[in-house]
Amino acid sequence: MVERTTPWPVGAPSWADVLVSDMERSKAFYTAVFGWEYTGGEADFGGYVTATKDGRAVVGLAPPMEGAEDQESAWTVYLAVEDSAATEQAITEAGGVVYYPTMEVGPFGRMGIYGDPTGAAFGTWEPASHAGFGVTNEPGSMAWNEAMVGDFAAGKTFYTEVFGWTYADMSGEGMEYAIFTTPGDESGMTGGIGHDPDQEPAWTVVLEVDGTDEAVQRIKVAGGSVLVEPFDFEHGRLALVAGPDNEPFGVITSAAPPEEN
Template sequence: MLTSTHVPGGPAWLDLGTPDIDAAVAFYGGLFGWEFRSAGPDAGGYGFFLKDGKAAAGLGPLMEEGSRPSWTVYFRTEDADATADAVQRAGGSVRFPPMDVLTAGRMAGFTDPAGAEFAVWQPGDTDGLEAVNDPGSVSWIELYSTDAAAATEFYRKVFGWDTRDMGMGEGLSYTIAGPAGGGEKRMHGGLMQLPEENMQRGSTSEWHPYFEAENCDTTLARAEELGATTIVPAMDAAGVGRLAMVLDPFGAPFAVIRSAVH
């Protein structure tokens, strides 16, 4: 569960880049009951997904040349410019430099050394996510990486994350991460090495969100009805919950989960 959304280094925001705003609104509205509110005529089509009136995520058109439909995770920072410097010192790259979003805050986009894209949010008038952990809102984030060890070290350097390695059996490992000094009660995500067979099939490094569900199987079935493609069928993970992963109708990956602990 997300317990660090208002802490530096924790997930602060989440948005979807898509080629069809109206179709995305219909899909996610039908799946999670989200409503869409435009950010206004000067926002370039950007707007907000609301769950019971609270900001659950953002939505906008694809803006970068060659970009593909995907969810972007934003981590909270107190100084976006300093974080941009830290990213480059740690071996990452800047996709777009720090920029002001009117008076809402300051943002920047980066790529880690293994190729996963992410962003940061320096709050102004807009603090960040309002709906988390409840059904229909994000409750976990996860990185699949072509080099999980290097990625873990990178995020430690940039955000000072505390990390803890967890054995998964069969030679697999999973790293749990949270903001510096938060301990086990302040964990927000996981990092996992992509298996060799996945990389041979073309899988690349990526962050993706987990959205909480009242019932994983029912939500998965509904996603398929609305045009999603299942890539990981519903399965139980001991101590974690029941989860599944899909591609939305345009290919953006995300997961749904009925968490074991609420």
């Protein structure tokens, strides 16, 4: 478990939210699956709510912006920054795209939404009163974030130029993949970057659960769907699923770390 009340290191995944078409339906779904409770929802912030577990911020749920009600539901991962304007300039200089320029979010911080040069969309978060994830790597909270990019080399170059990422290559047959870390990050909140020719460029999220098969059953009952049935691999038991708006995400029961001799 990683519990945090201070800002995440620059370049680290620090927040995530999901765009939903029916807030009450999605709140009920995610509560049934993860046991979340919610705060927020004020009109001043577009009805945005923060999901919490044991009083700690987990993720956000966002209704569509006015005039964009037909926007496809999806998760957005936000990378921590110290200076939103400077980061936005660095993004454009490195070949990225500005979808929503940096903006104030009340007393909470500043955000922007961008696309990397390969087509994967992401956000940035400059914290003020809202530091980001209040807890990760325990059931009901974020376990992993990854960018599936359209070009592996170009994607890695972009995120290094803008966020200072370094990589440990994990590529295998038919897929390029690396674990990224950020400068000076001792939080354990690393993530992955990869390229699969069969996948569209996108950032994705994986949430920790206490029992992947049981979580998948809850997802089915609550109105979600299963994209890839649970399977075991070296890091745990993973399933790929979708919420009530067909927004894809993963659930994992992580393998216990090896015991030190």
